[in-house]
Amino acid sequence: MSEPTITLNVTRYRPGQDLAPRSQPYSIPYKQDWVVLDALNYIKDHLDGTLTYRWSCRMGVCGSCGMMVNGEPKLTCAAFLRDYYPQEIRVEPLAHFPVIRDLVIDMSDFLDKLKSVKPWIIRKTEKPISQGEYLQTPAELEAYKQFTQCINCMLCYAACPVYGLEPEFLGPAAIALGYRYNMDSRDQGKDERQRVLGSHDGVWQCTFVGECTEVCPKHVDPAAAIQRSKVDTAQNWFKSVLLPWGER
Amino acid sequence: MSAVRPDKSKLYYPKMPATWWLRKPSYFLFMLRELSSVFIAIFLIVFLIQIYQLTRGPEAYVAFAQGLSSSGWVIFHLVALAFAIYHSITWFQSTAVVLPLRLGERAIPPGVVTALHIGAWIAISLAILILFLALRG
Amino acid sequence: MAAFLVPIHIFIFGLAVPFGWITDSGALYRHWLVKLYLFVLISLPLYHWAHRFYFTLNDMRLGIPREPLALLCYGGAVAGTVVTAWVLLLV
Numbered sequence: 001m002s003e004p005t006i007t008l009n010v011t012r013y014r015p016g017q018d019l020a021p022r023s024q025p026y027s028i029p030y031k032q033d034w035v036v037l038d039a040l041n042y043i044k045d046h047l048d049g050t051l052t053y054r055w056s057c058r059m060g061v062c063g064s065c066g067m068m069v070n071g072e073p074k075l076t077c078a079a080f081l082r083d084y085y086p087q088e089i090r091v092e093p094l095a096h097f098p099v100i101r102d103l104v105i106d107m108s109d110f111l112d113k114l115k116s117v118k119p120w121i122i123r124k125t126e127k128p129i130s131q132g133e134y135l136q137t138p139a140e141l142e143a144y145k146q147f148t149q150c151i152n153c154m155l156c157y158a159a160c161p162v163y164g165l166e167p168e169f170l171g172p173a174a175i176a177l178g179y180r181y182n183m184d185s186r187d188q189g190k191d192e193r194q195r196v197l198g199s200h201d202g203v204w205q206c207t208f209v210g211e212c213t214e215v216c217p218k219h220v221d222p223a224a225a226i227q228r229s230k231v232d233t234a235q236n237w238f239k240s241v242l243l244p245w246g247e248r
Numbered sequence: 249m250s251a252v253r254p255d256k257s258k259l260y261y262p263k264m265p266a267t268w269w270l271r272k273p274s275y276f277l278f279m280l281r282e283l284s285s286v287f288i289a290i291f292l293i294v295f296l297i298q299i300y301q302l303t304r305g306p307e308a309y310v311a312f313a314q315g316l317s318s319s320g321w322v323i324f325h326l327v328a329l330a331f332a333i334y335h336s337i338t339w340f341q342s343t344a345v346v347l348p349l350r351l352g353e354r355a356i357p358p359g360v361v362t363a364l365h366i367g368a369w370i371a372i373s374l375a376i377l378i379l380f381l382a383l384r385g
Numbered sequence: 386m387a388a389f390l391v392p393i394h395i396f397i398f399g400l401a402v403p404f405g406w407i408t409d410s411g412a413l414y415r416h417w418l419v420k421l422y423l424f425v426l427i428s429l430p431l432y433h434w435a436h437r438f439y440f441t442l443n444d445m446r447l448g449i450p451r452e453p454l455a456l457l458c459y460g461g462a463v464a465g466t467v468v469t470a471w472v473l474l475l476v
Contacts, residue, residue: 015258071271098259106254161275164264165444207440208342209278227346266446282441288391289434292427295398296469299423302411302476309411316403325399332392339388373393380397384413 006030006081007088008039010051013099021099023090024048030085036076037065040091040103053103060217063153067103068092073158073215095158096167110154113170116196117178122189140185147180147225149218156212156222162205169205170196172212172222179225182232190236198233206230281338284331291328340365387430394426420473428466435462 005027013021026043037055044051055065058077065076070090081089097105127134156172163169178197182190197203206226213223269275298316301309315321344361401407413419435458442449 013260015255015260021260095262096264098254098261100254100259106259108253161264161268161278161444164268165446207278207282207437207444209275211272211274211278214274221345224345224348227342228348231346264446269445279441279445282437282444285430285434285437288387288430289438291391291395291399292430293465295394296427296472298398299411299414299476300472302414303472306411313398313402313409316399317405321403322400325395325403328399329392329395332395336388336392369389369392372389373396376390376393377397380409380413381407384407384409 004030004085006039006085008036008043009088009090010040010043010103011092011099012051012102013093015101021093025088030081032082034081036067036069036074036079036081036089036091039081039089040076051103052101061151063151066094066153066155066158068095068158073155075153075155075217078217094154096160096164097154097157107154109167110152110157110171110173113174114152114177116170117174117181117193118189118196119177119181121181121184121187122192123186124188134186136185143185144180144183147176147183147220147222150176150180150216150220150222151218153217155215155217159211159215161209161211162207166201166205168201170199170202172216172226173220175203175206175229176220176222176225179229179232182229190232194233194236194240197229198237203229203233280331281334284335287328287331288335291325291332336369337362337366340369386425387433390426391430414473414476420476424469424473428462428469431462431465432459435459 006029008026008028009023010026011021012018012024026047028039028042028047031038035058037058040051040053040055044053053065053067053076055077056062057064060075060078063075066073067076068074068091069076069079070084071092073094076091091103093099093103093105097107097109100106150173152173154173157163160169160172163171175197178193181187182193182197203226206223208223208227210223212226213221216222265271269279294316298309298312301312316325340362341358343365344358347361349356349361397407402409414423439455439458442454443451
């Protein structure tokens with residue numbers, strides 16, 4: 001009696017040795033409850049120890065295991081084999097990023113962009129500890145809570161054609177993160193983020209394709225954050241031009 | 249501790265193919281949505297030319313309008329109408345995302361906002377049709 | 386605005402009038418209010434087209450140089466606005 005198997009076509013790339021990535025097929029046992037990450041781990045443990053890839057929590061909260069599965073950006077810990085079986089599954093590194101090795105991509109551009117939106121509470125006037133905590137109503141929390149759910153998995157960058165075409169683009173997650181802080185009632189840093197968010201490579205590169213929101217595993221809806229940021233940065237710009245002496 | 253950056257000389261930089269928008273249905277629909285602006289612009293130019301005919305007399309205007317009943321123009325206008333409707337619907341869907349509306353405490357779901365826009369659009373279209381029928385002379 | 390108004394105008398002027406379902410003598414366009422309405426209806430969407438077309442052609446990676454393209458698109462919209470105003474004033 002033979003066990004059912006499924007074939008994974010996995011991208012391999014050895015820096016300094018290969019000129020370009022190539023696809024390598026692996027035939028693995030098919031288990032009903034396995035995800036693509038389980039398949040990759042099986043390959044590494046039993047078939048080919050040289051396969052290199054990132055993963056950690058295996059439950060969709062760390063954002064480490066993002067890859068292209070049959071051309072779609074997915075968390076491999078959330079992509080079930082049974083949704084593809086018996087067809088072959090193509091596993092490639094996350095699109096629009098430089099490839100370091102096999103399925104591992106260089107995320108330094110992404111990290112730089114996250115930092116550029118100053119993702120921390122910025123205060124014009126600090127409140128001394130003796131005055132207690134910053135209070136926030138449930139409604140104020142609702143205004144930005146959705147955008148705190150980002151796990152930095154970069155699936156949205158892989159889905160965004162603008163980021164693929166124009167690597168200078170800030171990108172969905174970074175803009176959503178900037179928006180998250182701008183919408184936080186405790187924050188007073190909108191002006192400091194304006195230059196980066198409102199620049200040509202900021203929100204204005206976005207043509208609202210909407211794919212970022214489609215692929216986001218945490219339902220952050222970065223597309224909404226970007227479009228609302230467009231309204232925000234435009235309003236901000238008008239205010240700064242028409243009322244330059246005003247203090248918000 | 250500074251972050252370790254990978255050796256840039258060994259990185260593989262994937263190229264985005266020029267046919268990227270043919271690879272996924274959602275990308276293709278996005279392109280169609282963007283190209284709808286071309287058909288709308290062409291229609292408006294044709295419309296402007298039609299109005300221009302009035303400077304050459306009312307007969308020229310009527311003759312031009314009749315010329316538009318040729319099969320080539322009809323096909324163009326049908327295609328332009330399809331694109332214009334697609335543009336309108338996708339625009340209303342975008343508006344629902346961009347401007348979150350609230351009724352007191354609760355947010356109005358985007359589907360409802362889109363439906364309200366479509367209702368308003370139909371009402372405005374009918375109003376224009378009626379106004380035109382009443383005022384045309 | 387284009388989303389609300391353009392479809393019905395395509396229906397009226399692209400289909401209804403050419404087929405004779407509705408007769409139109411064109412006298413309506415002499416009125417200044419109608420001219421103002423038509424000016425807004427025709428010239429504003431041209432900028433929407435210019436912006437989208439410029440971005441779309443760049444996205445399609447056809448190798449068209451950016452500066453001349455920008456001039457063509459946004460310049461075209463400005464030219465269209467001027468021509469629209471001129472025609473409407475003539476009528």
